[in-house]
Each structure stands twice: as structure tokens, then as C-alpha cells.
Amino acid sequence: MGGQKRGRTQRRHFRHGRENVWKYGNKKTRPEEERTTEDPHADPNPNPSWEPFATRNSAFDEYYKGQGILSEEEWEEFINVLRNPLPAAFRINASGQFFEDIRVQLENEFMKSLDAEFNNEEMENIRPLPWYPDKLAWHLNFSRMQLRKNQTLERFHEFLKQENEVGAITRQEAVSMVPPLFLDVLPDHYVLDKEHVGLMCLHNYISFVMLQVIANDVDVQRCNLLIHQTKRMCSSNLIVTNHEAQHFPSLSVKDCPREEPGEVKKNILQFDRVLCDVPCSGDGTLRKAPDIWRKWNSGMGNGLHRLQVEITMRGLSLLKVGGRMVYSTCSMNPVENEAVVAEVVWGNVLRRCEGSVELLDVSSELPELVRRPGLRTWKVRDKGLWLATYEDVPMYRRGVILPSMFCYIRSCQDNVPISDVEQDVTLVNCSELYKDSSIDPVDHPGNVRMSESCIENSVRNIYALDVRKGAGKVEDNCTAGASLVHLTEIPLERCMRILPHDQNSGAFFIAVLHKISSLSVNASNQSTRMRYKKNTNHDIGNEDQEPARSSMDVSLDKKIVAGAASASNLSPAVSDGTGCKLQVPCPFCSDKETANVEALDKGEDLCRRPLNMGEDGGNGQLDNSGDGSSGVLDESEDCSRENRKTKGNVQMQGRWRGVDPVVFFRDEKTINSIRSFYGISDLFLLDGHLVTRNSDANHVKRIYYISKSAHDIVELNAKVGQKLKITSLGLKYLFPPFAATLMAGKLEERQTSKDVSSATCHFRLSSEGLPLLLPYITKQILCVSLVDFRHLLQYRVIKFPDFVDADFREKLSALMSGCCVIVLKEGKQATSEVPVDSSSIAIVCWKGKTNLSIMVSQLDAQELMDRLAVRFGPREDSASEGSNYLLDENLNSDSHFAEMEVFKSGTVGGSEAAAEEEPNI
Numbered sequence: 001m002g003g004q005k006r007g008r009t010q011r012r013h014f015r016h017g018r019e020n021v022w023k024y025g026n027k028k029t030r031p032e033e034e035r036t037t038e039d040p041h042a043d044p045n046p047n048p049s050w051e052p053f054a055t056r057n058s059a060f061d062e063y064y065k066g067q068g069i070l071s072e073e074e075w076e077e078f079i080n081v082l083r084n085p086l087p088a089a090f091r092i093n094a095s096g097q098f099f100e101d102i103r104v105q106l107e108n109e110f111m112k113s114l115d116a117e118f119n120n121e122e123m124e125n126i127r128p129l130p131w132y133p134d135k136l137a138w139h140l141n142f143s144r145m146q147l148r149k150n151q152t153l154e155r156f157h158e159f160l161k162q163e164n165e166v167g168a169i170t171r172q173e174a175v176s177m178v179p180p181l182f183l184d185v186l187p188d189h190y191v192l193d194k195e196h197v198g199l200m201c202l203h204n205y206i207s208f209v210m211l212q213v214i215a216n217d218v219d220v221q222r223c224n225l226l227i228h229q230t231k232r233m234c235s236s237n238l239i240v241t242n243h244e245a246q247h248f249p250s251l252s253v254k255d256c257p258r259e260e261p262g263e264v265k266k267n268i269l270q271f272d273r274v275l276c277d278v279p280c281s282g283d284g285t286l287r288k289a290p291d292i293w294r295k296w297n298s299g300m301g302n303g304l305h306r307l308q309v310e311i312t313m314r315g316l317s318l319l320k321v322g323g324r325m326v327y328s329t330c331s332m333n334p335v336e337n338e339a340v341v342a343e344v345v346w347g348n349v350l351r352r353c354e355g356s357v358e359l360l361d362v363s364s365e366l367p368e369l370v371r372r373p374g375l376r377t378w379k380v381r382d383k384g385l386w387l388a389t390y391e392d393v394p395m396y397r398r399g400v401i402l403p404s405m406f407c408y409i410r411s412c413q414d415n416v417p418i419s420d421v422e423q424d425v426t427l428v429n430c431s432e433l434y435k436d437s438s439i440d441p442v443d444h445p446g447n448v449r450m451s452e453s454c455i456e457n458s459v460r461n462i463y464a465l466d467v468r469k470g471a472g473k474v475e476d477n478c479t480a481g482a483s484l485v486h487l488t489e490i491p492l493e494r495c496m497r498i499l500p501h502d503q504n505s506g507a508f509f510i511a512v513l514h515k516i517s518s519l520s521v522n523a524s525n526q527s528t529r530m531r532y533k534k535n536t537n538h539d540i541g542n543e544d545q546e547p548a549r550s551s552m553d554v555s556l557d558k559k560i561v562a563g564a565a566s567a568s569n570l571s572p573a574v575s576d577g578t579g580c581k582l583q584v585p586c587p588f589c590s591d592k593e594t595a596n597v598e599a600l601d602k603g604e605d606l607c608r609r610p611l612n613m614g615e616d617g618g619n620g621q622l623d624n625s626g627d628g629s630s631g632v633l634d635e636s637e638d639c640s641r642e643n644r645k646t647k648g649n650v651q652m653q654g655r656w657r658g659v660d661p662v663v664f665f666r667d668e669k670t671i672n673s674i675r676s677f678y679g680i681s682d683l684f685l686l687d688g689h690l691v692t693r694n695s696d697a698n699h700v701k702r703i704y705y706i707s708k709s710a711h712d713i714v715e716l717n718a719k720v721g722q723k724l725k726i727t728s729l730g731l732k733y734l735f736p737p738f739a740a741t742l743m744a745g746k747l748e749e750r751q752t753s754k755d756v757s758s759a760t761c762h763f764r765l766s767s768e769g770l771p772l773l774l775p776y777i778t779k780q781i782l783c784v785s786l787v788d789f790r791h792l793l794q795y796r797v798i799k800f801p802d803f804v805d806a807d808f809r810e811k812l813s814a815l816m817s818g819c820c821v822i823v824l825k826e827g828k829q830a831t832s833e834v835p836v837d838s839s840s841i842a843i844v845c846w847k848g849k850t851n852l853s854i855m856v857s858q859l860d861a862q863e864l865m866d867r868l869a870v871r872f873g874p875r876e877d878s879a880s881e882g883s884n885y886l887l888d889e890n891l892n893s894d895s896h897f898a899e900m901e902v903f904k905s906g907t908v909g910g911s912e913a914a915a916e917e918e919p920n921i
């Protein structure tokens, strides 16, 4: 089933190849000469409606000039850089066994030889990103043409493709590597990566040994992509979940005895670090996705502001006191950036948790990263009008334009009595605000409605409270009839905005928050400034408390979803008739299948894509109820299990559709047999660390290894009724020899089945989990010489007598049939002296009756051979390639280990049934 889907996806992908939008540069149409060479007789404009991507948008210009995100003098440079393609960047995955070799190769081989070649040319060489630690991230800026024309570049390109494919490097936009670097993660931290961008950066940056990461995305395909990308990390600490971040469940067991001080809290899930890389309008990615030029409008940011605040509030509530949160977007828009930060910092003051969250000054961190301070003032634009304060918003737009988007309130005499205001209030002249805009403040409808705006008692009270609490300076009286009061004195300049022309990158926004004290005080005040939730139960910020969802929310959400769907040409949510949404495609991945395949192919940073929204803004909300694109039934009351049953169709497996619960594997007999077959030392604890998706121990298809901290979360999740929808966790570790062979439909054969029946352990090791286990295996493990190791990698199956090393041949014959581990012998020691640690180069093999086969994909074997060539020099006997070791092709492809190839293209499912087809849990 999965395979079919993938096939369709790929065909579709190839049929509808995307126009290379950069091909024609900044010109509006294809060059004349190109059209005529294609077909000289063709109509010069056969499809008059066809228009290539424009790289200008007057609404964009007007908006950002008006917001003053940069000086007037810089505008030309800014816009020119924005119209040019983005240089590529990639990270070396520091968890990879060969990361050091790759870095050295980049520096000493490629950079140096390119330097020599570009001596007289105006070409930019590859270089490490100066602000990224340890030269682990690189920048390159070549056109396809250049890559094809120059031999060194071509070789470099091939190198990148291969390393990307095997997961040794990851292509990622440079600026999106930034947020995790500000997390300041320590090895024993629990991290919640709400939209999972930074995970691999984290991994690169710090020792991953103890770090527990939960990565969450509402889009199940995005979760799969993440799992695919992290496969090489050999981390038993990673859990991937699939929830709406704003409704990320609380896991807490109230009636358990409280832990001793200092003990890890096992009865509540809270995080030391939270990374909120929130969905955004994505105009910081214009260089990479120039189609945004056409779509861009100010409503995109307005429409996402509320969701961004909600996600951030939820993140803050899940953050431990003393913890750090990084908020980031790939948008330049202050409504999605500073306004959100101001709301969550200031909003918490409103909730009488004064000082519970602060905005950190991180100016001394990553000093080489060029960035600008956050804005202190901005405006809101709606329907072509600049709005200074919420009072300026017409009544009919108040569901869409929210108080929290503004940095000013309008002070009128009967509104906020200035005498009440403790001296520190910033009053600015209204005309100041409109200085750069084409709208005359006097004509502005907001001014006309000013006195009406004072009717809003609740708003007034909130503002009065704000002003009283706030600090600022009375600067001026308002000449246009009213004064604008600057709401807060949050040091918003501590936020960071990266603009494209600062360091030839994309644009990005980052803010670092610190939680000083608990947020939970007055839950009903949660949304006072935002005021878009009619339902006071909706508590996104209350700690330890499930973010409640009422039926009202659900119906409101349905409208939002329908709106989002129509606005963004997405298919609307599918209803199962119970009022529960089953399927809501992610607006970021509207062409999800294509996007996924592309990303997997190219290792692309695919999700930095904008919403496709109307000017309306309000319609642009993402799915705000159930579990979105994952096709999960949400938790609201009217989605009761009863309802689901009676309406049929939806088959539930456990709490989450399509995702089996994670259960501990505790079958002692099997565990003991595994331990004794591989001679796994007692120091390596298995009990409590092995999990599966199947509670029937006799039919388990995959066993996964999880760390102690992941164990605690799984245990807590079980206690609270599987609230967490875990799509992946831990390391694929052990599985029966035939599971994947069945999937590949290759059971028809062959001598290997006899081999399997003679093996005494029915679980073989997976390559993924090998590095972790390697130092603890004492049986079924052999060291092999470089020459035999190379032969194994090249020919994949070698008959026993064909091994060069006689000592190895002898030891091999003494091994049990079945799964074994072959370690490269780097020195001169004897085959039996195996000084193995997790950095040893080792592969999982299968000992049959007459030969030894490797259980490594062709691609991984090739990569390993290349790495050996760099580390140990080229093969001495390369002339002998294709000699007596070259076995019958059939043997190779018929081998049941050809399944590993199938793994490569698999997506990942969260069910045991899916495990039949899929490589991961």
C-alpha cells in the first residue's frame, strides 16, 4: 500500500516538473531568442494568460517601507539581493562516524583546489559559515552551469549528493540553522522542538548522549521526513510526535507522590528548552521560493499572528521555570514577530504573572552572526489601510485584526486617564506613525472612529492596566487629536532580525525567552489582549492543564479550516460525520507528496513555505482544531469514541488512528536469547529499554531501543492514557530476519531461508542501532583486515574460502550461523583481539552456510568505501577488481539483504502493521 502510494507520488512528481523560476532572472518573460529557437513558427505568446514569476510586488514594497525594517538608503540593495537566488548551505552531521573526515576533506581537498582554480576568476569559493561552531556548516554559491563546467566542482557536487543521500550532511538554509544555536542546550536537557527545524543542529552542536528531544509537527509527512533525516544520528533519545503545537498535550500524574528535590520529575512532562519555529508567512524565503512574490499580501502575517501566539504560549507553559525558549520565524513581518513576543511577554504581565517571562539579551552569543535589533514600533495593515491601534479597526474586522498585533493604544481623555498613568508612558504623535505611509492620518478612518473606540470598556481596562504597569516616557501631545501610547517597555530590541543583504542569506527572526516563574495564575485571563477566543476554557497557557477544546472551538475551527482551505486551494477538512475532522492537509505542504519526494531526494529544507492566503488574513489560519493533516481524531467532546464507532469507516488502533501505542518489550525468554546469542554484556541494560508497537510478544516485528529519559516519557504517557501521539522513537534495533524480506516479496527463494532456520536467534541487529551496542557485544563479532573489509563492501557476498586472511576464515567458521558483526581491524592485531568502541567501523553481516553477506545498502557500502579511501588511501589491489570475488549478480540481488534497498525508499509509520512495510517505528 505504502509502496503504491510512493509510486504514484513519484510519477506525478516527474510529470509535473516545476518551472525553474530563476531561469529567466529578473526579466518578466522568457527571452525572445529562447522562444524563437524552440519553435521559430510558434506564436510568440500562445498563452496570453501565462506569466512567469514576477520578482516584485508593490504591496510588499509599501508594507516593508512603511514598517521601517531597514533604512531608506538600504532599500535598493535589500530588494536586489531578495530578487537573486539563495546560495546553498549544508551542515555536517556531527553524529556521523566520519564527520571529522568530511570536514577535513572539505577544507583540505575541495576548498584548497577550488581556491587554486578560481585564482583569476570572480567565483566565490565554498566556505564555512563563520558563525556556526566548529566549521560544521558550509556555504556555496554556484550555478548549475558552473557545476557542470568545472571538473573539481563536478566532483564536489557528486560528493555532496552522496553525502546528503547517506545522511552525512544535510542541506539546510543557513539562517534556519540559527535558532537551535541560541537554545544553550546542556547534555542532560529535555528539549521540545515544536516545529522541528533545529533538531539536527542541536545534535551537531552538543553531545547528544543525554539530550532528550521531542520533535513535534502537525503534518505527519513532515514527521516522516524528520525521522528519515535523523536515522543516522543513532539517538535513542529522540521522540517524534504529531500534534497541533498549540494543543500539545500535558502529561502529568497528579496523585503520584512528589519526587525528592533534585530528582528528575517523572510525573510531569516539562522541558528545559523549547524551540518554537512557528508556521509563518515565509517572506524571508523569497529568494528560495520566488513564487511568494506573486502571492504576498499583508493579510498573510495577520492571519497567522493568533496561531503563533497560541503556539508560543503553549510552549511557554510546557517550559520549566528557569528554562529557555527560542521563538523564530522565516518572516520579516513585525506582526508575526515582535508583536507575538510582546504579547507573550506582556500578556503574561496581564495575567498577573508579572515578570514570569523575560526577553533575553543574547547579543554576546554568536557574535559573527550579523543581525539587527527588533523593532519597537510597527503598524498593522489591513485592507489597504494602515492601522495604528486596535481602536482604529472597523468592527467587522475585529475578529481578524487583534489587539495583540499592535504596539500602540490610542489615548483619549475618557479612555486612559493620563493622571492614572504612572509617569512612564510613551506618547507619540500619531502623525509620526504615518510618516512613511501614503495614508494621511487626518483622513484615516481610524481617526474618525476614535471616540467610538472608547466604548470598548474591556479593551480600555486592559490597556489601562498595561499602561499602569508599563514604563515609557511621555513624549509629546498628540497634534492629530489623539495620542498614541506605546504599550510596553519590553526591550524588543533584544529580538534579532536577519535581513538577506546582511550576509547573503535568507531573512529570519529570532527571540530568546527565559521563564522566570510559573505562568499559571488566572486562567480565564489568558486571552485578554488577544480576545479572539470566545471560549474562556481555551487555556493555552496554563501549566499542567490540558489545553481544553470545546465544541464551540471545534465549530469555529471548522470555519477557519474551510476558509484556509479555500484561500489556499487546499482540499477542505474531511468530516467523518461526527463533527470530527479527519484530514486537513498542511498548508505549508499543499503539494505534500511532491514536496516530500523532492525533499527526500534533495535533502531540502522544504517546509519554509508561505501560506497561500487571501488579503483577508483571517482566513489564513491554519487548522486550529483536531490533529490536522495527520488524519487523527481530535480530543474534543463531540468526537467521542462512541460517535466514531457508530459513524463507521474510521478504524482505530489504540488512541490514535494509524498509530499503535508504544509498549515495553519484556518477554524475558526472547531478551535472554538475544543477550546470550550476541554475548551482550550485563552493563548494557535491556530491561525497560526495549519497546515495540505490538503487545503480543509472539508477533513482534521490530524491537526498538530507547534511552532512560525516553523510557520515562513512554511510561508517563502510558499512565496518562497515551495522550502523546508518538510517531517514532528510539533506535531500530533488532528485528526478525524475514520481516523485511516478506515485504520485498522475495520469500520465494532460497538457501538463505535454511540459514535462518539454523540460526538460534530470531532477531538480527539493525545497522542503525549498531554503534550504541557495539562496545557491549562479545559474541558473533569478528575483526577483519582492510583488504577483506573492502572486498565485502564491494562484492557484498563472499564465499568463505575467498577471504584473504586465513585467521579470519578460521574464526568465521567458528561463528554461529545468522547475524554477526564485522569490524574493520585498523592495526595489526589478531582477528580475535577486538578493541571495539562506538567509533569502530563495523557493519552487520549474515553468516550463511557457505558465505558471508553484508546487510548494508548499496549506497551505504559505496559511501563506506569512499570514506575508507580517504582515510586509508586507495585500494592496493584495485587492479584486481572484478576478479574471483565478483560473484554471480543473481546471488547479490537475490540475497534477502537486498531488502535494505527497499528501506531506503520507505516512509515511516507508527504501527506494527506498517512496520511490515516500513523501516522505523
Ligand SMILES: C[S@@+](CC[C@H](N)C(=O)[O-])C[C@H]1O[C@@H](n2cnc3c(N)ncnc32)[C@H](O)[C@@H]1O
Binding pocket: 176, 194, 195, 196, 197, 198, 216, 217, 218, 219, 222, 243, 244, 245, 246, 277, 278, 279, 280, 330, 586, 588, 605, 606, 607, 608, 609, 622, 623
Ligand atoms: C516554518 S516550518 C518549521 C519547519 C521546521 N522547523 C523545519 O525547518 O523543518 C513550520 C512547521 O510547522 C508545522 N505546523 C503548522 N501548523 C502547525 C501547528 N498548528 N502545530 C504544529 N506544527 C504546525 C508545519 O507543518 C511546518 O512543518
